Amino acid sequence: MKPNRHDTARQRKRNEDALFKAVISLQSVAECRNFFKDLCTPAELQALVDRWQVVGLLQQGLPYRRIHEMTGVSVTTIGRVARFLSYGFGGYAAALEHCGPRHHPGKKSATH
Secondary structure (H helix, E strand, O other), X not given: OOOOOOOOHHHHHHHHHHHHHHHHHOOXXXXXXXXXXXXXXXXXXXXXXXXXXXXXXXXXXXXXXXXXXXXXXXXXXXXXXXXXXXXXXXXXXXXXXXXOHHHOOXXXXXXX
């Protein structure tokens, strides 16, 4: 959070809700991709993609060091993802459930 922001907790929640409603209003992967490309810098988007990929690799039971070797994601970030996967707010679990097994992150498609 920016240190000079003077938003109240209520204002922050309202602003977050507006963003999340915008995301769930999108109706295709292409719309979502374009929204995130407009919203995020390339580095921010890559960080999100990397974390989602780490979720899938952790679900496959791979060790942190192997995930690091495969993705270049720091072991610290992998540990944070693992912690939130186990003890977070349930967002990763909900997304995994809604995506279905064919679309879990870190899975290779049949064409690879």
